[in-house]
Amino acid sequence: MPDLDAPPRTLSGIGVGPGLAAGPAARMAPPPALPEPRPVADPERELAEAVRALEATEADLQARADAAHGEARDILSAQAMIAADPTLREGVAERIRSGEDAAHALRSTFDRHRELLAALGGYLGERAADLDDIANRAIAAALGRPMPGLPSPGHPFVLVADDLAPADTVGLDTGTVLALVTERGGPTSHTAILARALGLPAVVGCAGILDVPDGTEVAVDGTSGQVRAGVGADEAADVRARAAEDRTRLAAGRGPGRTADGHPVDLMVNIGSAADLRGVDLDGVAGVGLFRTEFLFLDRKDAPGLDEQVVAYAEAFGHFPEGTVVVRTLDAGADKPLPFLGLPEEPNPALGVRGLRVARDQPEILDTQLEAIARAAERTTADVWVMAPMVSTPVEAAEFVERARAYGLRTAGVMVEVPAAALRAERLLQVADFLSIGTNDLSQYTLAADRQSGAMADLLDPWQPALLRLIAACADAGRRSGRPVGVCGEAAADPALAPVLVGLGVTKLSMSARSVPAVRARLAAYEHARCEELARRVLDADDAAAARAAVLSS
Structure with a gap:
């Protein structure tokens, strides 16, 4: 039982799901313990x-x-x-x-x-x-035992766990689960990605949270990353009131993305297929900033044929008859090994054949996909763009753009996921029509920190000044060339970071659909000059914590 007389204590982690919540903690049960070994007769x-x-x-x-x-x-x-x-x-x-x-x-x-x-x-x-x-x-x-599921205390609760598996989070009832807090995980972990997709306040990498007894009243701030354990009734009520005010304010916000003084910012959504757009409020959404095409290729022995791809792409394009849909070509290899590709084992696949590099030995996979995207685009009035993942050099960018245009795709760009691309952003934009920054990859390659390493979660924080400086370099190149530069990684879903990205010069932000209202509301609270001032502050900070504090304290 929680000690009702103990003073509240503040635990710190990384806020990955913006918002406030307060409620009793309920911990995930551990999986079944392994029994003693037994002899095998058969x-x-x-x-x-x-x-x-x-x-x-x-x-x-x-x-x-x-x-x-x-x-x-x-x-x-x-x-x-x-x-x-x-x-x-x-x-x-x-x-x-x-x-x-x-x-x-x-x-x-x-x-x-x-x-x-x-x-x-x-x-x-x-x-x-x-x-x-x-x-x-x-x-x-x-x-012969069931896996422990989510706790069912019979009332709304804050879910506490060492870490959460995708199979645990996919069925969460957001009417019962108020927030997520995990001891492990980083800003690009599956818990973080899924929390944002669910629209739940969430904090990961929160040391000490597993020591908080079930039933303890906790207050969660998914923006600052602070968790207050053992709060009293008055503090909990205040948090709930502020959370309700935030929900009312977000629900009232409509229209396209813009700063308080009218500076336009395209707010876009990330999808894996047309199914992700069903039942989604697309008010003010400029289109799809990241159409991940991998889902069509997963769990199959052969690549999908041309006609199958055309149908799948055209269905998604049809949701935006007057908007933009940015299609990322197949991002396979490394953590997405596809059996039909037959890629050889590598000492370090993260630094090997993945993304656009697959086309070096198997160009037919890319050619078929580009032809399918072009044919699907002919069936719709959507403005279809295409971009290649894992581009490192201007030569790679030029070859991809030439290939895309050969199939009739007018707007072709590249993703910036490795520092080499960010450092040569100006040269990339001499051949590419736009840049889209994948902050998850750019973060881990820049800081040399594995995306799932809880011990290095602070280095993977999208507020890291080194990462933001690379984003600024891309945005500066975009300004000089008059070409758009967007962010489609998880950083784009952080409403507190959105004004900073806009201040750096980013023109498009793409995120999960549930993240759009909070990002739109935050941008509407700042004039563009203020965004630029915040950007200068974070670039001058020494680490992610100082950068975040420079904005949240202002």
């Missing part, structure tokens, strides 16, 4: 049990993916593919034949794969965290 029967557990896990994750939308669907589909990986089954079979029972064989096999991925770092290192959840689900299935 290895083949034991292997059949292990395979059944993996198949059940794959089916469950895929069913959850089919019921989800947007980023959640993509992440869960990727997890289902991991559960179906034949190398996992081979490892389990080897351990069972050496005497391990099904549950322990699963545990040791997943642990070994986790070690290998973690050692690689970068994108595949990021997937090591995914293995933990898949392993726990498979082991629970092998033991």
Whole structure:
């Protein structure tokens, strides 16, 4: 039971889901404990049990993916593919034949794969965290036990966990779960991405939160990253009142993005398919700033054909008959290995063949996609743009733009995800029509910090001045060339950071649809000159915390 007489204490993490909430804490239960090893009398029967557990896990994750939308669907589909990986089954079979029972064989096999991925770092290192959840689900299935679900205290609560798996968050009832707080995770973790998609206040990397007993009243500030544990009734009521005022203010805001003095800022949405746009309020949304096309390619032995791609793209374009849709060509490799590509193993895939680089050896994949996008564009009045991921040099940019225009695509740009591209932004814009900055990748490559490393979450914070300086360099190049520069990474969804990005010169911000109202409202509160002043402050800061404080305290 919480100590009602103890004074409140303030815990600090990284705010990844803007907003305020207050309510009693409720912690996620841990997965089933692994029992003592048992002797194996029939290895083949034991292997059949292990395979059944993996198949059940794959089916469950895929069913959850089919019921989800947007980023959640993509992440869960990727997890289902991991559960179906034949190398996992081979490892389990080897351990069972050496005497391990099904549950322990699963545990040791997943642990070994986790070690290998973690050692690689970068994108595949990021997937090591995914293995933990898949392993726990498979082991629970092998033991005949259910995986612990979300807590059900019978009243609204703040969900507290060590970390949250996509399968846990995809079914969250936002009418019951008031906020998310995790001890691990960083600003680009799956918890952060999904919290923003759900529109929940969230704080990750919050050391000490697991020591807070269930039922303790906590106040969560998803903007500053502060969590107050053990607050009294008056403080909790004040937080709820301010949260209600914020919701009313956001609901009242309509129209396109603009600063208080009318400086225009295109607010756009990130999608994985047309399904992500169903039932979404698109008032004031200028279009799609990032159309991730990977979902069409996932979980298949062969690449989707031309006609299939045309239909999928045209459906999404049809939602914006008078808007812009920016399509990112296939971003495969590294953390998104597609079986039909047959990419060889690499010492560090994060620094290897991924994104546009796949076209070096398999240009037909890109050519088919560009032709499909062009044909789909002919079926709509939307202004269709196309951009390539993982571009590093002006030569790569020029080759992509030439290729896109050969198929009749008038507007072709590139993503800025590596420092080399940001440093040569002006040269890139001599050949490309626009730049779109992927802050998640640019952050990890600039700060040399794995996106899923909780220990380095502060380095991955999008408020890092080094990252913002690279964004400023791209925006400056855009101003000089008269060409648009947007941000489509997770940083664009942070309403507190939005005025800073606009002050740096960014002209387009693309985010989850739920993030649009808060970003629009924050921009409307600042004149453009004030945005520029805030931008100068953050560039002069020594670290992310100081940069954020320079804005939030103003």
